[in-house]
Amino acid sequence: VLKTAMEAFDNGGVSPCTPSGSFIPSGSVILSNFKQCCPASGCVIPGKKVTGGVTWGYGATCQFPILGCPYIASIDLVVSGGASIDLNVSGETSCSNFNICGNVSATAFIGGGIGYTMLFGFASGNIQLVINGISVNCSYCFEPPPAQGKASITLGSGSITGTAQELWGLISHNINYPLWSGWTTPEFTLP
Numbered sequence: 731v732l733k734t735a736m737e738a739f740d741n742g743g744v745s746p747c748t749p750s751g752s753f754i755p756s757g758s759v760i761l762s763n764f765k766q767c768c769p770a771s772g773c774v775i776p777g778k779k780v781t782g783g784v785t786w787g788y789g790a791t792c793q794f795p796i797l798g799c800p801y802i803a804s805i806d807l808v809v810s811g812g813a814s815i816d817l818n819v820s821g822e823t824s825c826s827n828f829n830i831c832g833n834v835s836a837t838a839f840i841g842g843g844i845g846y847t848m849l850f851g852f853a854s855g856n857i858q859l860v861i862n863g864i865s866v867n868c869s870y871c872f873e874p875p876p877a878q879g880k881a882s883i884t885l886g887s888g889s890i891t892g893t894a895q896e897l898w899g900l901i902s903h904n905i906n907y908p909l910w911s912g913w914t915t916p917e918f919t920l921p
Contacts, residue, residue: 748792749788751786756784757784758782759784766825777822785814785815786814803847803848830871830872831871832869834868837864858891859909868882880920882918884913890905892905
């Protein structure tokens with residue numbers, strides 16, 4: 731917040747786009763070894779377990795002045811977009827086989843609306859209609875055979891979102907009002 735305020739005073743304004751997330755995925759996958767007792771064979775055998783996940787998300791909201799004097803007092807056009815992906819994996823050996831499954835969740839969104847900026851960012855805000863284009867949820871088990879999975883797709887959920895900030899973001903208010911939940915396909919089987 732302090733950096734944004736200093737840039738506003740020093741440069742006569744700040745970048746019209748505010749990014750969120752990162753291009754670099756985060757998370758980890760852990761492989762561990764253990765011993766397991768298998769009564770049917772009457773012995774203790776080594777086992778393996780894998781767990782973890784990776785998350786990636788990036789988006790941006792851009793606010794461009796369309797009426798008034800930029801950064802002094804203006805009405806702005808606001809556009810936003812982004813995507814996120816979550817990938818999780820889990821697997822563990824049993825006495826007879828290795829069970830390994832993964833889950834993937836992906837979402838993309840786009841939005842637009844209006845906003846305002848006053849006094850070099852001293853007060854700013856926006857309100858947008860945000861539409862999630864496609865959300866995909868999928869789970870797939872690779873082992874034991876036969877490999878198969880399940881998936882569902884959600885199309886077009888929408889909401890009104892917005893922010894209002896004063897004192898260069900030191901005071902902030904958020905708005906999130908769902909309008910419709912979209913349509914989700916029945917769960918279907920993947921080969």
